[in-house]
Amino acid sequence: MSWENLEGEQESSQHSGEAYRQQVKEYLEAGEYHAIGDEYAGTSDIVLDRPAQNEEKVFRVETKHTKLGRTEESFINELARQFIDFYSGDTEFEFHVYAADYAAQQKWKDIFHDRIRKRGAVRDYYERLCDDHSLNEDEAEQLEQLDFEDFWTFLEKVAIKKAGYERLGQLIDDRESKERRQKKWEFYVRENEPVKQPGEIIPNGVRIADPPEHLWEIPSVAKSHHDVREDNPGHLPIWFDGNDAYSLIDPDSMQDSLQKYVKADEASRHVFTEWMAAANDDERRWGITLLNYQMLCRGEERHDRCRVVRHDRTHKLIFEVSDRFSITQQTLEGDEADDRRKEEVDGYVALFDMGRAVAHRYAEPRVKQYGDEFYAFLPTGWLFTRHGHGEVVIEGDEADDLHNDLDKNNRERITNKRSQFRQWRSHFGVPEGTQSSEQFADLNISSQSQRMRLEGLSFELSNRPPKNADERDTLMEGKQVE
Numbered sequence: 450m451s452w453e454n455l456e457g458e459q460e461s462s463q464h465s466g467e468a469y470r471q472q473v474k475e476y477l478e479a480g481e482y483h484a485i486g487d488e489y490a491g492t493s494d495i496v497l498d499r500p501a502q503n504e505e506k507v508f509r510v511e512t513k514h515t516k517l518g519r520t521e522e523s524f525i526n527e528l529a530r531q532f533i534d535f536y537s538g539d540t541e542f543e544f545h546v547y548a549a550d551y552a553a554q555q556k557w558k559d560i561f562h563d564r565i566r567k568r569g570a571v572r573d574y575y576e577r578l579c580d581d582h583s584l585n586e587d588e589a590e591q592l593e594q595l596d597f598e599d600f601w602t603f604l605e606k607v608a609i610k611k612a613g614y615e616r617l618g619q620l621i622d623d624r625e626s627k628e629r630r631q632k633k634w635e636f637y638v639r640e641n642e643p644v645k646q647p648g649e650i651i652p653n654g655v656r657i658a659d660p661p662e663h664l665w666e667i668p669s670v671a672k673s674h675h676d677v678r679e680d681n682p683g684h685l686p687i688w689f690d691g692n693d694a695y696s697l698i699d700p701d702s703m704q705d706s707l708q709k710y711v712k713a714d715e716a717s718r719h720v721f722t723e724w725m726a727a728a729n730d731d732e733r734r735w736g737i738t739l740l741n742y743q744m745l746c747r748g749e750e751r752h753d754r755c756r757v758v759r760h761d762r763t764h765k766l767i768f769e770v771s772d773r774f775s776i777t778q779q780t781l782e783g784d785e786a787d788d789r790r791k792e793e794v795d796g797y798v799a800l801f802d803m804g805r806a807v808a809h810r811y812a813e814p815r816v817k818q819y820g821d822e823f824y825a826f827l828p829t830g831w832l833f834t835r836h837g838h839g840e841v842v843i844e845g846d847e848a849d850d851l852h853n854d855l856d857k858n859n860r861e862r863i864t865n866k867r868s869q870f871r872q873w874r875s876h877f878g879v880p881e882g883t884q885s886s887e888q889f890a891d892l893n894i895s896s897q898s899q900r901m902r903l904e905g906l907s908f909e910l911s912n913r914p915p916k917n918a919d920e921r922d923t924l925m926e927g928k929q930v931e
Contacts, residue, residue, distance in 0.1 A: 516550040529582045806833045
């Protein structure tokens, strides 16, 4: 997640562990956090939530009033237990560490700083975590089931904070007074009337109202699935596993470059929903993968500049630059230059020229199954290419630097997440509300019965919470929001 030094250049002095823990707790509660549960129970010194954010996750905080070393056995064990619980527990959480000082701070940053994190340093630390822990037998067995990529993902939920006792006191004084803090929290800890107006919740997903009708199981003659991907787009809705292939494309209508890898005349056809209902865990995973691929095919087909790229082991949809879009000169300054450096698609910013690279707003379709229903979610974010044509995606430290530059220039907030989801939902042909997408041919899907129909999701409540501080204060005064 992050490394953050709250000390500035000041040195911290030593205080007892309990006094330091209470100071950290008061500092967090002076902001938007609220301590919950028994503070002396569980695996963390402090557990908090953020009531104003209306989120389900909690924040586990470990406090160390000493100069903390990243290889200390006690910290290795604590981090390993949080890592295990992150994947095996049923509560979403972030893990924060507060310490007065840290030994070898640059090595901490190489592992925990989200913008300069180095894969080599993280891998070395992951291996040390696996070798040097003193967990019990059950915990050690759970740790062995997790790999390096799991640890890399877990680090996105870990924050390291450096702050001494006195500095925390200064930060507390800099925030609101105790009376104002109590007033701010009063709304969330007492019963208040909601706003008597309907409110709409827009989820980040669409329902697959009509999944493909059939799935074909076909004997494979491919020596390797890599051979198939060299001759065909890597996201076609077909999956090779050993001597079998599973396809949403009718074998009889496959292009020659794909058909040569299967025995089309020996294919067996299944009703997709019935096959998924009877599938084992691996087969169900392949079925979801096929739906993901078909979403990618649909997204690419709908716009001549939309294409699929592979990044961080997954496929994503991005827009290429248009013919009129060119890398701007770095001498341009001000708002006029900024307008020339971005490009919109269907009214939304999709590309941003950073001079040394082009930033692309992406969508990564992720299909999930709930009961008998399938839903496609559309996470969005930024990735970078050198010239904006969807060539090799920039990764590693350079990508971290480019993300950091976006942050510095507020470009991460070009548009909010809701509008970005609306952009991609529109791109997939799903209108506002609960209406369905139009029927159209998916890439390589010639049969009408194989074309997915998507349906928008929206939920309307008869009441809603306050949408800003003014409405909150009005409700606290016992008045109704107009």
